[in-house]
Amino acid sequence: MSATIVSSPGKVLAAGGYLVLDRAYSGIVISTSSRFYAVVQGGSPSHANVIVVRSPQFIQAEWRYSVSFENDRVHVERLEDSNAQKNKFVHLALQHTLALALEIHGGVKSILEQVLQNGLDIAVVGDNDFYSQRAKLESLGLPNAVASLSNIPPFSRNNVQLSDVHKTGMGSSAALITSLVSALLLRFSVISESEFAKLDSADRRLAHNTAQFIHCLAQGKVGSGFDVSAAVFGSQLYTRFDPGVLQPLMNDDQSHSTLIPVLTSPTWNFIAAPFQLPPLTRLVLADVDAGSDTPSFIGQVLKWRKENPEAANTLWSGIDQSNQSLARRLLYLTQAHASHPTDYESAVRRISDLPPSQWQQYRKDQSLSLVAQVILQVFYLVYEHAQAIRQQMRAMGEAANVHIEPPEQTALLDACMSQAGIICSGVPGAGGYDAIWLLVCDIPDASLDQSPLHHIEQAWTTVKDLSVSPLAAIESVAKGARVENIDDVLGLKEAITRD
Numbered sequence: 001m002s003a004t005i006v007s008s009p010g011k012v013l014a015a016g017g018y019l020v021l022d023r024a025y026s027g028i029v030i031s032t033s034s035r036f037y038a039v040v041q042g043g044s045p046s047h048a049n050v051i052v053v054r055s056p057q058f059i060q061a062e063w064r065y066s067v068s069f070e071n072d073r074v075h076v077e078r079l080e081d082s083n084a085q086k087n088k089f090v091h092l093a094l095q096h097t098l099a100l101a102l103e104i105h106g107g108v109k110s111i112l113e114q115v116l117q118n119g120l121d122i123a124v125v126g127d128n129d130f131y132s133q134r135a136k137l138e139s140l141g142l143p144n145a146v147a148s149l150s151n152i153p154p155f156s157r158n159n160v161q162l163s164d165v166h167k168t169g170m171g172s173s174a175a176l177i178t179s180l181v182s183a184l185l186l187r188f189s190v191i192s193e194s195e196f197a198k199l200d201s202a203d204r205r206l207a208h209n210t211a212q213f214i215h216c217l218a219q220g221k222v223g224s225g226f227d228v229s230a231a232v233f234g235s236q237l238y239t240r241f242d243p244g245v246l247q248p249l250m251n252d253d254q255s256h257s258t259l260i261p262v263l264t265s266p267t268w269n270f271i272a273a274p275f276q277l278p279p280l281t282r283l284v285l286a287d288v289d290a291g292s293d294t295p296s297f298i299g300q301v302l303k304w305r306k307e308n309p310e311a312a313n314t315l316w317s318g319i320d321q322s323n324q325s326l327a328r329r330l331l332y333l334t335q336a337h338a339s340h341p342t343d344y345e346s347a348v349r350r351i352s353d354l355p356p357s358q359w360q361q362y363r364k365d366q367s368l369s370l371v372a373q374v375i376l377q378v379f380y381l382v383y384e385h386a387q388a389i390r391q392q393m394r395a396m397g398e399a400a401n402v403h404i405e406p407p408e409q410t411a412l413l414d415a416c417m418s419q420a421g422i423i424c425s426g427v428p429g430a431g432g433y434d435a436i437w438l439l440v441c442d443i444p445d446a447s448l449d450q451s452p453l454h455h456i457e458q459a460w461t462t463v464k465d466l467s468v469s470p471l472a473a474i475e476s477v478a479k480g481a482r483v484e485n486i487d488d489v490l491g492l493k494e495a496i497t498r499d
């Protein structure tokens, strides 16, 4: 049997940090071209019922498990010869996905044993963007520019243990769990490849619910889940599910629970509404610095909200209005491109030449068609809404006493926003010092030194106190998790076969 490979994208929560924890609000989630891959293959006859999971980008990252069956239950136990520290996320993924497979196959263990007759060898690797490339660019003597990243081989090694790597906050564990769970569900014939390929199928929803459950269990809490939803469904306007749906499975000992009623329950009420960034623009991401502790941010913001309900609700409603307006305008632009591509392109060409604060001077520009003028105004509104979100998120940070957009990040984003052709920006997710996102105009024939991307790369070099290192990702329009062919993914075969 050939390899079963599933990849899932990383994510950026461009708007809706904190609010998305509450079902009353939604967030703008952009999925990235950077992906995590799980490659599941058969082992050898002497390894029946053994599952080896390897992470070849790290040292001492091989986890070995044995699978046994007892009284209609399947047990996945860690083997003592594993060379690495425990990996709770991987262990729980194996245990619960196999348990679901056994349930779905009516407790007939021979179906699972058949798949496990040679054991399984599973390699998991992530695109370079999931980890900071700052040190590698430095050692190669390359400038901190997106173009430099193509000099680093795909799936490059990090030469450290997993626990010591500098992550970029793109949702590595959600993308990993989604790929691993989906690949196992396919391998054990719980879902079919043709159904999984459909965005709205029961099979893809089952992969989502299972990955979401395992990710919550591994994290020890039911979070908003936007990262798993992005990994499964791609860019979206996300509204969370009611956490109660998972409650029956969140106890310490679920060894006697059955999974099917919860994982196929119609009460999963998350909403992943279609979203994508407008044409002729590009997402730019940069890794800024390690340093913030997101869980403590969340605790502090939620505590402040509880203690100051009135002020918090006013602020949250204001942020939500800006978030929704931003999403609506961005979606409008995509439609405008579909119906008026030429006017749209002339508007984008025009705004590429000036920073957004000056776009108003194009109002009533007679050389633009009326439609192009309207489109240009909508780009200006996008800029204004995103700036309003930043301002309100800073206010929330001040009120709750956490650095959601710290002053150094404000200086950095302001420096970027004063460049020609930049549209909007922010600190993703919970904020802090970790990262920034930007949306810039992207006209295919613009010369490199005239391109907005080049302008902001220059601006990065002028900021003090922060070291900005680019990431390669753009938005993924592929709509989430997908089955891959090993030969179609550059460098994947080499990455999983090296020792």
Ligand SMILES: Nc1ncnc2c1ncn2[C@@H]1O[C@H](COP(=O)(O)OP(=O)(O)OP(=O)(O)O)[C@@H](O)[C@H]1O
Pocket (backbone or CB within 6 Å): 054, 055, 087, 088, 089, 090, 124, 125, 126, 162, 167, 168, 169, 170, 171, 172, 173, 174, 176
């Ligand atoms: N490459 C990998 N190989 C194996 N296990 C991994 C890998 N990446 C993550 N994990 C598992 O997921 C756990 C949590 O990972 P991590 O803290 O990177 O997730 P995260 O909080 O989603 O990260 P991010 O900051 O990217 O959102 C790790 O402790 C490990 O168990």
Ligand SMILES: C[C@@](O)(CCOP(=O)(O)O)CC(=O)O
Pocket (backbone or CB within 6 Å): 013, 016, 017, 018, 019, 020, 021, 169, 223, 224, 225, 226, 294, 298, 428, 429, 430, 431
């Ligand atoms: C604060 C929060 O809304 C976003 C955290 O996002 P990130 O991991 O910082 O991208 C928490 C959540 O939604 O899980």
